[in-house]
Amino acid sequence: MDTRELLLIVHILGAFMISGGALSATTLGIYAGNATSTHTIRMAADLQHKLEYILIIPGALIAIVFGSFLILDSDFIGFGDAWVSASFVLWFVAMGLGTGVMSPHAKRIRARADQLIADGVAESAELQAEYATPRIKAIGMVLTLLLVVFAYLMVAKPGG
Numbered sequence: 001m002d003t004r005e006l007l008l009i010v011h012i013l014g015a016f017m018i019s020g021g022a023l024s025a026t027t028l029g030i031y032a033g034n035a036t037s038t039h040t041i042r043m044a045a046d047l048q049h050k051l052e053y054i055l056i057i058p059g060a061l062i063a064i065v066f067g068s069f070l071i072l073d074s075d076f077i078g079f080g081d082a083w084v085s086a087s088f089v090l091w092f093v094a095m096g097l098g099t100g101v102m103s104p105h106a107k108r109i110r111a112r113a114d115q116l117i118a119d120g121v122a123e124s125a126e127l128q129a130e131y132a133t134p135r136i137k138a139i140g141m142v143l144t145l146l147l148v149v150f151a152y153l154m155v156a157k158p159g160g
Contacts, residue, residue, distance in 0.1 A: 004073055007010050011066040015154070019147055021051040025102075027146055033132035035094025036123045041096040041131050042113030052098060064091055082159030087150065094146050105136055 027050045032044030071077050071084060078084065109131050116124050152158075 004070065007066050007073060011063055011070055014062030014066060015150070017055045019059075021055030021059060022143060022147060022149060025051045025054060025056070026140055029132070029140055030137075033110050033128070033137070036128045037115045038121055038124050038127055041124075042110055042117065042128055043105040044063045045059070045109040045113065045127045045131065046089055049103060049110065052106075058097075060091065060095060064088075064094050067072060077157075077160065080089045081157070083153045083157045084160070087153050090149060091152075097143055099158075101139055102136070 003060070018130075028044040028048050028051075033042050037043055071079055079088075109127070112127060112130065116127060
């Protein structure tokens with residue numbers, strides 16, 4: 001196995017970590033988005049937050065670092081290639097939405113659910129509505145779509 005193959009394997013493993021974590025978080029969001037149980041919503045928000053810090057962020061860092069090394073190791077791919085530039089821009093967009101919007105939202109929901117549970121509230125339509133706001137659903141859909149766009153860019157390499 002040469003250096004390029006090793007870099008590619010680790011880059012792809014980072015992408016698997018992102019995909020696994022993001023798709024799991026999305027599934028939890030869909031499941032808990034229809035629930036009114038404070039315990040269910042709290043569990044989903046807690047797991048989503050953990051998935052971000054255990055799989056998604058580490059996977060994203062691995063993917064971008066080893067993807068960059070792949071570019072540096074290549075004689076025919078450069079940072080100025082359209083698909084590479086688009087990937088970097090979208091990576092920053094995805095990280096911004098994930099860490100700047102989705103993760104703080106999950107933390108707020110978890111804290112609110114903890115308050116409700118401590119107060120003995122087992123069901124809360126208000127918490128459910130706060131958990132599954134149209135804004136959060138839209139951002140979740142954008143992040144899921146970005147996974148598809150990343151896969152397209154990595155495989156098709158348009159403009160490259």
